[in-house]
Amino acid sequence: MQGFNLLKANIRMEYIEYKRYLPNTIAMLLTFYIIFIGMFAGIQLIGDPTTQDSNVQFVIVNYIFWYLAMIVVNAIGWQITNEATQGTLEQLSMSPMGIWRIMLARLISSTIVSFLIIVALLYLSMLTTGQWLNIDIITILPILILTLISMFGLGFIIAGLSVVLKQIQAFLQILQFILAGLTFVPLTVAPFLAYFPFVKGVDLVRAVMIDGVTLSQIRMEDFMILGFNAVFYFFIGLGIFLLCERVAMKKGLLAHY
Amino acid sequence: MDRVETIIEVQNLKKSYRKRKSKEYIHAVTDVSFKVNQGEIVGLLGPNGAGKTTTIKMICGLLIPDSGTITINGINNQEKRLKALRHISAVLEGNRNLYWRLTVRENLEYFAGNRGASRKEVAQQVDELLETFRLQEKASELVNRLSRGMQQKLAIAVAMLADSDVILLDEPTLGLDVETSYEVRDLLRSIANDYNRTIIISSHDMDVIQDICERTVIINGGKIVTDDKVDNLLRLFEVRAYTITLGGVLSEKQQKLLKLTFPGAEYKEDINQSSVGVDLEKSEAIYDLFDIFKLEETPVESIDRKSINFEEIFMKIVKGEMDDARVQSS
Numbered sequence: 001m002q003g004f005n006l007l008k009a010n011i012r013m014e015y016i017e018y019k020r021y022l023p024n025t026i027a028m029l030l031t032f033y034i035i036f037i038g039m040f041a042g043i044q045l046i047g048d049p050t051t052q053d054s055n056v057q058f059v060i061v062n063y064i065f066w067y068l069a070m071i072v073v074n075a076i077g078w079q080i081t082n083e084a085t086q087g088t089l090e091q092l093s094m095s096p097m098g099i100w101r102i103m104l105a106r107l108i109s110s111t112i113v114s115f116l117i118i119v120a121l122l123y124l125s126m127l128t129t130g131q132w133l134n135i136d137i138i139t140i141l142p143i144l145i146l147t148l149i150s151m152f153g154l155g156f157i158i159a160g161l162s163v164v165l166k167q168i169q170a171f172l173q174i175l176q177f178i179l180a181g182l183t184f185v186p187l188t189v190a191p192f193l194a195y196f197p198f199v200k201g202v203d204l205v206r207a208v209m210i211d212g213v214t215l216s217q218i219r220m221e222d223f224m225i226l227g228f229n230a231v232f233y234f235f236i237g238l239g240i241f242l243l244c245e246r247v248a249m250k251k252g253l254l255a256h257y
Numbered sequence: 258m259d260r261v262e263t264i265i266e267v268q269n270l271k272k273s274y275r276k277r278k279s280k281e282y283i284h285a286v287t288d289v290s291f292k293v294n295q296g297e298i299v300g301l302l303g304p305n306g307a308g309k310t311t312t313i314k315m316i317c318g319l320l321i322p323d324s325g326t327i328t329i330n331g332i333n334n335q336e337k338r339l340k341a342l343r344h345i346s347a348v349l350e351g352n353r354n355l356y357w358r359l360t361v362r363e364n365l366e367y368f369a370g371n372r373g374a375s376r377k378e379v380a381q382q383v384d385e386l387l388e389t390f391r392l393q394e395k396a397s398e399l400v401n402r403l404s405r406g407m408q409q410k411l412a413i414a415v416a417m418l419a420d421s422d423v424i425l426l427d428e429p430t431l432g433l434d435v436e437t438s439y440e441v442r443d444l445l446r447s448i449a450n451d452y453n454r455t456i457i458i459s460s461h462d463m464d465v466i467q468d469i470c471e472r473t474v475i476i477n478g479g480k481i482v483t484d485d486k487v488d489n490l491l492r493l494f495e496v497r498a499y500t501i502t503l504g505g506v507l508s509e510k511q512q513k514l515l516k517l518t519f520p521g522a523e524y525k526e527d528i529n530q531s532s533v534g535v536d537l538e539k540s541e542a543i544y545d546l547f548d549i550f551k552l553e554e555t556p557v558e559s560i561d562r563k564s565i566n567f568e569e570i571f572m573k574i575v576k577g578e579m580d581d582a583r584v585q586s587s
Contacts, residue, residue, distance in 0.1 A: 002373025009370020017358060087353030090319055091415075095371045096342040102371055249321045252274065252314070255350070 003105075006097055010109040018113060029117060036063050036125050057133060057210045060125045062184045064118060065202045069179040071114045072107055072151045073158055077172045079106065080162035084256040089163070093245075093254050100241055103159050107152045133209040139218070140208055146223075147201025149230035153237030154197045160237075160244030166256050197233040200225050264344075264422055264455050265293040265316065270325035272311050285311040286322070287479035293457060295422070298449045300470035300487070301459040304575055308479040309459045310349075313425050316457070317347045330422055346419035349427045352408030354415070357401040361392055361411055364400060368415045379418060386414045390444065406437030410444065417448065423455045424448065430465050438462075442469050467491075467567035475574050483574050487567070494570045497537040498563040501546070504556035506531045514549050530558065 018025045036059070043055045083089040093099045126132050158175065162168050183202050185193060193199040204222060207213040248254050270289040273282040286308040293299050303309045314320040316327055318338050327334045327341075334341035348354055355364050362383060369379040387393045390410045400408060409429065416424050429445065430438040446469055448454050460466055466473060467487060475483040483490070506526050507515065515522050515533065519542075523534035537543060550557060 005370055005373050005375040005378075008375065009367050012370070013356075013359070013363075013367050016363060020358065086357075087350035088356060090314075090317075090349055091347075091354045091368065092371060093319055094317055094342055094345070094347060096339045097371060097373050098339050246321070249319060252311075252320050254319050 002097065003101065006101060007105045007108060010102070010105040011112055014106075014109045014113040025117070029121065032063070032067055032121060033124060036060075036121075037128070039063065040125075040129055053131060054210065056129045056131050058186075058206065060122070060129065060131065060133060061206045061209050062202065063125070064122050065183045065198070065205070066180050067121060068111070068114070068118060068148075069151060069183060069198065070176055071110055071118075072148070073155045073179060074172060074175055075110060076103065076107060076155045077158040077162040077168060077175070080159050081168060081172070081256070084163065084166075084254065087255060090254050093249075099245060100156075100238060103156065103241065104152065107155045111148060134212045136208055136212075136214065139213070139215040140205060142215070142223075143201055143204045143208070143218075143226065146226045146230040147198045147205070150197040150201070150233040153230075153233030153235070156234075156237030156241040160241035163241075163248045164244045164251075164253055166253070194225055195229065197229060200229060262294045263292045264295045264330055265457075266326075266328045267291050267312070267316065268326045270312065270315060270327070271323045272308075272315060272320065273323055284479050286315070286476075289325070289476065289479070289481055291474050291481060291484050293423070293455055295455055296449060296453050297472060298445065298456045298458065298470050300466035300473040301457055301476065302463075302466060302473055302571060303476035307476045309476055310427060312476065313347070313349070313427055313457070313459055317345060317349070317425060318342055319349075344422045345425065346416040346421040346423070347425040347427070348409075348412045348416050348429060349425075352400075352405055352412060354412045355400050355408060358399065360397050360399055361387070361403070362396045364411060365415060365418055369418050372419060382418060382420075386417055389447070390414045391440075404437075406433050406440070409433060409437070409441060413441070413444065413448075417452070417454075421454075423457065425457045425459075427459045428461065429458060430460065430462050438465070445469055463566065463568035463571055475571065477575050482577075490570050490574075491565075491567070494565055494573060496563050496565050497540055499535055499537065499543070500561045500563070501533045501535070501550075502558045502561075503531045503533065503550065504558045505529065507533075507549075507555060508553050511549050511552055511555065514552070515546075518545055518549065 039059050040056060043052060043059065047055050080089065083092065092102050095102060122133075158172075161171075165171075182193070182196060182199050185199075186206075187194055187199065187203045194203070200222065204213075204218060204226065207218075268290050270286050271284075272286040273284045275282055285306075289308065289312055301309050301312065311320060315322050316329070316334070318334050318341060321335065329341045330344045332341040332344070356367065359367060365383045365386065366376050366379065369383070370376070384393075387396050390413070392407065392411060392414065395403060395407060400411065403411070413424075413426070413429065416426075426445070430441055433441060442465060445456055445458070449456050458466070458470060470487055472486050473483070473490065474481055485493075506529075507524065512524060515524060519535050519537075521536055525532045525534075533546070535546060537546075547557075
């Protein structure tokens with residue numbers, strides 16, 4: 001019950017921030033939409049006309065996942081940096097719930113609250129391009145959940161590094177391009193990326209949304225990789241976060257002010 | 258019995274930090290041990306860099322000591338950190354410990370949520386705290402629009418909401434105007450008395466310490482130099498410096514005797530009156546002084562004793578005059 005209350009408190013905070021600072025939320029949405037328009041225009045202008053439709057569909061899925069990865073992985077790094085500077089990170093660290101549970105609640109709540117924006121972006125991009133993707137919830141949902149778990153693991157790693165490293169901002173700037181790379185590169189080009197966090201998940205969602213693959217058509221092997229990635233990256237991420245927390249408590253790094 | 262009364266026990270605490278880009282270490286805390294009893298208000302004092310904040314952060318479980326133990330309500334805060342944290346809350350950076358983009362009420366509810374409590378569970382407590390801290394009218398105001406004093410009060414209210422036995426406050430009156438500073442002092446007294454909470458305050462404001470703390474632990478150079486009740490320290494450093502105003506002047510014989518008996522005495526003559534400034538080593542010596550005045554029936558008009566404030570005492574302790582004061586007192 002305490003864990004549920006923790007999650008509720010963080011969902012509420014996330015929602016309040018989105019609602020109270022609506023112009024910021026709209027500006028963020030527009031920025032991502034403009035980036036998408038740029039990609040779409042690029043395909044229209046210089047892309048191969050014979051593969052134009054599939055390229056557009058490919059970009060829609062990729063950029064939606066890029067946005068999701070940014071919200072889950074990158075945003076937690078910025079949040080930690082800001083809170084360490086402000087002084088609230090120390091307060092959170094004094095919670096008897098443990099800071100890792102608060103961070104997990106933050107990751108889940110930002111995903112839940114941002115989901116509305118993600119859906120809006122998805123439909124906006126489909127409307128703009130006229131390319132309507134296959135939204136098979138039953139197939140997408142299990143893939144998405146497993147993909148998100150591995151993303152949370154990566155989020156934990158970034159959160160841990162942000163606690164320990166005061167000058168992480170430069171890396172966080174670069175990270176958004178690394179995340180773009182991981183979401184945009186197809187597995188056919190680099191099959192080893194299947195074992196990177198969330199890459200396999202994006203690939204499977206692409207197969208569902210673009211090629212209309214159903215749940216029964218997905219190989220068990222693919223689900224195994226997805227499941228392995230989810231468990232592996234989540235626990236590795238959590239382990240690294242706890243290690244970073246301990247280093248921070250030894251060196252007095254929980255506050256950056 | 259001792260276990261019930263002692264809420265915090267700090268034993269042989271040590272903490273060093275490695276200097277950046279160097280193999281040298283800064284010894285922030287070298288050997289700190291003290292106990293705090295349930296319901297006490299203890300002042301943790303020391304000059305800048307003495308090790309106060311490091312000690313407070315180690316008690317809060319935000320810093321891991323190199324060696325030594327801290328038990329909170331009988332729980333070792335390194336072995337069972339999260340369990341120990343149930344008994345403790347803190348305001349470490351005052352108004353910086355808040356979410357400025359949330360309202361007063363939202364801050365209280367959010368921090369309660371982060372300790373696992375639902376909004377419904379704390380609703381009544383939030384209302385009571387808003388009333389106690391006189392923040393009801395500002396409940397829906399964003400924190401960044403509040404005055405520093407109100408932000409400070411809210412930070413203390415957040416710590417109160419944790420329902421912990423111990424509250425640690427680092428510089429609770431820093432940057433506050435006189436009126437708000439007094440308001441915060443009253444609140445802290447009320448928290449200790451009405452809610453039976455233990456409070457540890459670290460402050461540079463000696464007025465605050467003298468006003469609300471029963472006991473003070475003074476740290477200097479990472480070590481405890483004094484752990485005593487404020488009243489005891491005031492008594493110990495009580496100065497026996499007097500200025501006696503006389504309704505006439507002293508004769509030559511009296512002046513010679515004064516110089517002989519009290520070599521450090523300062524005698525000043527004015528029209529139809531005079532004054533004697535004297536620092537007495539022992540309080541009984543005042544009778545010898547009066548014998549000198551009685552010799553020529555010189556009338557005594559007033560006796561003024563020089564007072565010493567806690568700030569002067571603190572400075573004397575930090576300069577190492579504690580032992581001298583003990584010797585003089587005995």
